[in-house]
Amino acid sequence: xxxxxxxxxxxxxxxxxxxxxxxxxxxxxxxxxxxxxxxxxxxxxxxxxxxxxxxxxxxxxxxxxxxxxxxxxxxxxxxxxxxxxxxxxxxxxxxxxxxxxxxxxxxxxxxxxxxxxxxxxxxxxxxxxxxxxxxxxxxxxxxxxxxxxxxxxxxxxxxxxxxxxxxxxxxxxxxxxxxxxxxxxxxxxxxxxxxxxxxxxxxxxxxxxxxxxxxxxxxxxxxxxxxxxxxxxxxxxxxxxxxxxxxxxxxxxxxxxxxxxxxxxxxxxxxxxxxxxxxxxxxxxxxxxxxxxxxxxxxxxxxxxxxxxxxxxxxx
Ligand code: AVJ
Numbered sequence: 177x178x179x180x181x182x183x184x185x186x187x188x189x190x191x192x193x194x195x196x197x198x199x200x201x202x203x204x205x206x207x208x209x210x211x212x213x214x215x216x217x218x219x220x221x222x223x224x225x226x227x228x229x230x231x232x233x234x235x236x237x238x239x240x241x242x243x244x245x246x247x248x249x250x251x252x253x254x255x256x257x258x259x260x261x262x263x264x265x266x267x268x269x270x271x272x273x274x275x276x277x278x279x280x281x282x283x284x285x286x287x288x289x290x291x292x293x294x295x296x297x298x299x300x301x302x303x304x305x306x307x308x309x310x311x312x313x314x315x316x317x318x319x320x321x322x323x324x325x326x327x328x329x330x331x332x333x334x335x336x337x338x339x340x341x342x343x344x345x346x347x348x349x350x351x352x353x354x355x356x357x358x359x360x361x362x363x364x365x366x367x368x369x370x371x372x373x374x375x376x377x378x379x380x381x382x383x384x385x386x387x388x389x390x391x392x393x394x395x396x397x398x399x400x401x402x403x404x405x406x407x408x409x410x411x412x413x414x415x416x417x418x419x420x421x422x423x424x425x426x427x428x429x430x431x432x433x434x435x436x437x438x439x440x441x442x443x444x445x446x447x448x449x450x451x452x453x454x455x456x457x458x459x460x461x462x463x464x465x466x467x468x469x470x471x472x473x474x475x476x477x478x479x480x481x482x483x484x485x486x487x488x489x490x491x492x
Contacts, residue, residue: 178303180295183321184288184311190400197401201435201450202442208393210340210425210453211286211315215396219264219290221389228385230377233336236485237365241271241334244478244487249275251476251489252361255330259356260284261314261337265294268334272363273302282324284310315340318352328360328492336367336485339422339456343466346456350470357492362472366486368479369457372416379414379423379455387412390425393452402437409433413449416457425453460486 200207214222226234241248249255255276260269263283272278281302283291288311295309308323320329331353338346353362379386390412394405413426426449434443444450458466460477463486467475472490479486 178299178306180299180307180309181323182288182292182295182309182311183323185319185321186313187287187311188313194401197397198403198437198440201397201401201403202440206442206444206448206450208397208450208452209315211313212396212400213389213393213453214286215392215399218389218392218396221385221392224385225381225389228378228381228383230381231386232374232378232484233365233367236480236482237334237336237487238268240478240480240485240487241268245272245275248363248478248487248489249277252276252330252363252491255332255361255363256280257282257325257327257329257360259320259324259329259331261318261331261333262335263291263294263309266291266298269332270298270302272332273305276330278305280306280308280325282308282310282320282329284312284314284320286313287311315349318349318356320356326358328358329356330360331357331362332364333362334365334487336365336455338364339367339458340454341456342454343456347466347470350466350472354471354492359492361492362467362488362490364488364490366458366463366477366488367455368484368486369421369459370482370484372418374484375416375423375457376414379425380412384412386414386425390414390427390452394427404436406433410450420454421457421459423453423455423457424451425455426451458486463488 257280258278259282291309410427413428429444467490475490477486477488
């Protein structure tokens with residue numbers, strides 16, 4: 177009976193995490209990286225977001241995969257080693273196992289602790305697939321450990337999380353991904369430009385789930401950075417910036433307020449903001465050009481009928 181193996185790479189020291197968070201909070205434009213949206217409650221709130229009628233990306237991407245799976249597998253050839261970036265509950269990757277002939281599954285997420293339960297569960301259902309869980313913050317640097325093995329890999333990056341990167345960062349990330357493919361391929365989900373009303377409803381839903389998801393970041397910050405944010409002082413703000421082609425999420429002060437921590441403080445005037453996330457929306461041509469610039473030799477994509485979301489398959 178096979179069982180999954182686990183490796184945790186370069187865990188960030190708590191003191192460094194804290195210093196980085198407080199530097200972002202003190203910067204001229206106060207900024208907190210979106211990865212801090214995902215503490216245990218944040219991950220559950222994000223799962224709830226994916227159920228909202230207004231949040232189209234998850235179900236649109238799932239429909240594209242369901243419809244074109246065989247064609248994608250034919251295009252890419254067998255994905256003997258499948259590397260899942262931001263695997264979480266491993267649900268999306270499992271749907272690829274049969275069609276792609278996966279023999280070795282590598283689940284990567286920021287902390288190996290997120291992966292243990294899901295990977296052990298998955299292993300029971302797929303005893304013939306060798307499974308490896310890797311704890312790695314690949315938003316900093318995508319360098320896979322030797323345990324992944326030699327030979328070509330198919331990198332799987334669904335969900336349009338590439339949208340959290342600026343175009344320059346996305347290019348740097350895709351260059352690293354290209355190198356880590358070892359001659360294999362990349363399968364990636366990308367959210368596309370669409371009318372403002374649709375985008376803004378997806379990131380500012382009337383039920384307030386996205387608002388809770390964003391504001392929960394402050395609870396996480398209070399815990400890991402020792403700040404004293406009062407959640408009652410902060411509201412969710414999300415809007416589409418057409419110039420940058422991105423949704424911006426902010427936390428906006430409802431009134432003048434001061435946030436304090438052990439060795440510092442920052443005063444926020446009413447309606448001052450903390451920038452918490454960018455979610456870039458791409459045009460198909462621009463993303464295809466980005467893949468080429470990152471070194472991928474050929475790419476194909478599949479869209480839904482409305483042209484809201486695309487899945488790209490690119491050969492390294
Ligand atoms: C997980 C980064 C793809 O940008 O749509 C959802 C996160 N933020 N609602 C996205 C998110 C607000 C999501 N990604």
